[in-house]
Amino acid sequence: MATLKKEGVYFVEQMYTNCLAEAAYYIQSGDEAAVIDPLREPEPYIQMAQKHGAKIKYVFETHFHADFVSGHLDLAKKTGATIVYGPTAQPNFEAYIAKDGEEFKVGKITIKVLHTPGHTMESTTYMLIDDEGKEIAIFTGDTLFIGDVGRPDLAVKTNLTKEDLAGHLYDSLRNKIMPLPDEVIVFPGHGAGSACGKHLAKETYDTLGNQKKTNYALQPMSKEEFIKVVTDGLLPPPQYFPKNAVLNKMGYESYDAVVERAFTPMTVEDVEKAIAQGAVVLDVRTPDDFRKGHIPAAFNIGLDGGMFAVWVGTIIEDLKTPIVLVTPENRERETITRLARVGYDNVLGFLNDGMQAWAQAGKEIVTVESVTAEELASLYEEGKTMVLDVRRPGEYEAEHIKGALNYPVDYLQQHLGELDKSKKYYVHCAGGYRSMIACSILKRNGFEQVVDVMGGYNAIKQTAVPKESVLATA
Structure with a gap:
């Protein structure tokens, strides 16, 4: 977790989640705070504010995310914070749509809106300006990564081509980002492993000056050259991306309701009945445990060792698929949370006592x-x-x-x-x-x-x- 601070004025916590290669940000000045691009579960941000004696005033969203379900709705409901999007955003819920250049006060600091379309048309960068008017950091979402830029083919329901969007991204980078001082810190929305770009670096922040030297997309080139290099070699995104973007734009069920419903112990008979009715068994144990014995027709996507949520979103094609979990002991709630982060809200429950219960019931066990x-x-x-x-x-x-x-x-x-x-x-x-x-x-x-x-x-x-x-x- 990276921290940036000016004693007595502000501090910034980068709250990085490896499973999604996603960075959310908690910013506090005095007794006021703001959160940028929160994950689905609101409690970590609420607890952070409580720990530091602050009230969350704003939830800033850089765009309608495709790779995860943001926590803006639940966080705003629980804290009274105002949800803020950049220009052109049209959410299906109450939010403040900011103007390009508009400024928001959080304690002694200012958060300035820089409309940076390209990844999507509503994409917005937020700049932190300190109490002396100095430009300190930019929170770039998927506009600018460390070593890369956001792919221009993920916007939902647009008549613009990826080439059109790449052209907008070129203008945003050249006109809004690159003129800023070299010492400004770049805090992106993702790091290495995210499918929102092509070649993201493992570092999760950097100075803008260093990015101007090392990021291929910020080197001198024409708009036509930029469009070609940014759109070349794009693999198809995981199939869940557009579905998550729609959830973030239209709204979704509360996280608490999802977890309460899903945290349901199931007997062997319950599981068999669910399978007969079309449920999918998702076994999140290690590959080695799965190899030694699992329920017939189960998917294995391990909680550890890979980007679990992204792989679920890639392999299980319907967000509404009824899912029965087989998990390591005492990791049921963690699994449910990580599934909810990518919109898989239809978990029926988990096999109580896991494969031990299945074996004791004399049911068929498959090995690899x-x-x-x-x-x-x-x-x-x-x-x-x-x-x-x-x-x-x-x-x-x-x-x-x-x-x-x-x-x-x-x-x-x-x-x-x-x-x-x-x-x-x-x-x-x-x-x-x-x-x-x-x-x-x-x-x-x-x-x-x-x-x-x-x-x-x-x-x-x-x-x-x-x-x-x-x-x-x-």
């Missing part, structure tokens, strides 16, 4: 066959061993096993018809997290001969396989 990288090396024969590489195209193109099929797990469900259920597939990703997601998808869809390669490509590179059969193309 696995091999080590060394075992794969001894088995491998080019053209005969069916290796399924579920990494993303860029990873595959850089280096892969000769003859391996590349079906990124992100899009695997759309291409199952291209695979042969009579074949045996050895499935790997980079480290083992995504490969088990893929194995669960394959098993769920009738592929019985599925073998997980433990440790993924990182382990494969250490074996004999690379010496004879890995193709390096980068």
Whole structure:
């Protein structure tokens, strides 16, 4: 958590959530506070204000987020804060639509609105100005990241093309952001791992001056060159993105109601009945635990080791899907919260006592066959061993096993018809997290001969396989 402060005047807390690579911000001056781009659950911000003896006055939204459900509605309702959007925003709920250049007082500081369309047309940057009128920091949302800029193809219900939006982004960066002093701190909405950009850096803040030197999108170039470089190589966004953007624009059920309903222990019989009625079992235990035994047709998306919420949003295509959870002990509420952050509000409950209860009831348990990288090396024969590489195209193109099929797990469900259920597939990703997601998808869809390669490509590179059969193309 990064902190910026001027003693006796203000402090800023960057509240970073690795699961979504998302940064919310708590800003306080005196006994007044503001929050920028909060996550779904309001309590962390309320508790922060209580801890420091402040009242939350404003909830500033940089845009209608696509990758998570913001907490603006619940936070405003619980604190009396005013929700603020930038120019052109048209939310379906009460909010203040600010003018470009408008200023808001929070204690001794000023928050200034800089309309920066491009990622979306309502996208807005908020500038922190201290008590002496000095420009201190900008909260850029998805307009400017560290090392990147926001992709211009995520706006909801617009007649503008991604090229049109990229043109607006070029103007916003050149006219509103780049003229600011080099020492201004850039606080973006996301870091590395977010699908809201292409090449975000692992750092979560920087000086604007350094970004002018190092960020490819801020280098001297024509608008036409900028449009080409920003729109080139964009992968399709996770399917839940436009659905979350609609929720953020139109409104949603309160977080408290979602959690109260979902935190329901279920018996084995309850789970069986739910499955019969169309519910999906989401097993969020580790890949190793899932491998050893799980409920038939369950998805495995582990809470740990990857971007859980993003993968759920990628794999489970309908936000309204009824979901039954299998979780590690005492992590049910955490799982429900992390699902709610991306709009999966229809959790029916969780299997009480987990797989132990399922086993004790004598119900069918499915396992996933696995091999080590060394075992794969001894088995491998080019053209005969069916290796399924579920990494993303860029990873595959850089280096892969000769003859391996590349079906990124992100899009695997759309291409199952291209695979042969009579074949045996050895499935790997980079480290083992995504490969088990893929194995669960394959098993769920009738592929019985599925073998997980433990440790993924990182382990494969250490074996004999690379010496004879890995193709390096980068």
